[in-house]
Amino acid sequence: MGKTETAETYLRPEIIQKVSRLDLRARFIVQGFLAGLHSSPYQGFSSEFSEHRRYAVGDDIKDLDWNVYARTDRYYIKRFHAETNMRCYLVLDASESMAYTYRQEFTKLDYAICLAASIGYLMVHQQDAVGLVTFDEEPTGFLPAKSKLKHLSDILGMLARAHRHRKTNLPKALHNVAEIIPKRSMVMIFTDLLAEPEAVIESLHHVRYRGHDVIIFQVLDEAEAGFPFSRLTRFVDPETGEHLDVDALAIRDSYLEEMRRFVEHYRRKCYEARIDFVQVDTSMSFDRALLPYLASRKARF
Numbered sequence: 144m145g146k147t148e149t150a151e152t153y154l155r156p157e158i159i160q161k162v163s164r165l166d167l168r169a170r171f172i173v174q175g176f177l178a179g180l181h182s183s184p185y186q187g188f189s190s191e192f193s194e195h196r197r198y199a200v201g202d203d204i205k206d207l208d209w210n211v212y213a214r215t216d217r218y219y220i221k222r223f224h225a226e227t228n229m230r231c232y233l234v235l236d237a238s239e240s241m242a243y244t245y246r247q248e249f250t251k252l253d254y255a256i257c258l259a260a261s262i263g264y265l266m267v268h269q270q271d272a273v274g275l276v277t278f279d280e281e282p283t284g285f286l287p288a289k290s291k292l293k294h295l296s297d298i299l300g301m302l303a304r305a306h307r308h309r310k311t312n313l314p315k316a317l318h319n320v321a322e323i324i325p326k327r328s329m330v331m332i333f334t335d336l337l338a339e340p341e342a343v344i345e346s347l348h349h350v351r352y353r354g355h356d357v358i359i360f361q362v363l364d365e366a367e368a369g370f371p372f373s374r375l376t377r378f379v380d381p382e383t384g385e386h387l388d389v390d391a392l393a394i395r396d397s398y399l400e401e402m403r404r405f406v407e408h409y410r411r412k413c414y415e416a417r418i419d420f421v422q423v424d425t426s427m428s429f430d431r432a433l434l435p436y437l438a439s440r441k442a443r444f
Contacts (some may be wrong), residue, residue: 154428160249165303169260172429229271230288233259236334238279238311239382245366254425255333255362267295278316279309310382313338317346327354336361344412358419365426
């Protein structure tokens with residue numbers, strides 16, 4: 144079994160959920176992810192976070208690195224520390240909707256927490272500043288962005304305590320998030336997006352208007368994404384308790400088509416707003432969920 148296959152095997156949610164502590168889950172995921180990268184097109188990702196960028200018109204020539212020019216015959220600018228590091232806020236939907244799971248103990252919220260923790264772990268070890276916002280009907284927790292290794296413990300601690308399970312008001316919460324995050328940052332939002340799309344898109348425009356780059360991780364349960372039901376099934380709204388009994392097999396094709404349209408609508412609107420959109424579900428290995436983050440980070444340098 145090769146490195147990539149091993150990493151993919153051990154980054155499955157059903158394996159990660161057996162690790163009890165969140166800090167160990169995050170380290171396990173990141174180390175497995177990095178091991179897998181050695182056999183992927185991203186194998187040079189550490190060196191991609193280089194200390195140089197190509198010269199552009201308007202740059203001060205005193206910042207040219209002549210040693211690099213002598214080796215490459217190209218003009219490169221030496222970056223300053225503030226230019227090479229990012230400021231990021233992890234924004235986690237910890238509402239009742241995220242507590243859903245079909246057949247495994249790993250809920251959407253558990254998956255989102257592990258994904259956010261892993262990105263926080265990865266960024267702090269790249270000396271990026273990371274903050275955290277948790278929300279349900281409104282923001283419920285806030286940590287300012289810092290790059291200290293000790294700050295990672297605070298991030299992981301708040302994530303581990305994020306299981307409050309109250310109703311959500313996604314548009315209202317995101318409008319509040321737009322107001323409380325200071326300075327220009329990368330904002331990574333982890334949510335199922337199960338709300339009226341137009342109101343959510345309006346709130347995301349508010350976040351963008353504040354000058355932030357935005358990545359949406361839409362986290363769905365595997366059953367929401369694939370609809371494995373095939374008999375008379377009772378579906379219960381986790382927030383209201385209302386239920387509906389239906390012949391699942393009879394509506395399966397209609398459901399999947401409606402879900403496809405729902406997701407594509409979000410994807411298109413996010414693209415128009417210059418927001419990165421990533422869809423994951425709770426059956427996906429964590430390396431597949433982390434690659435879009437890596438691609439987005441690389442694109443910004």
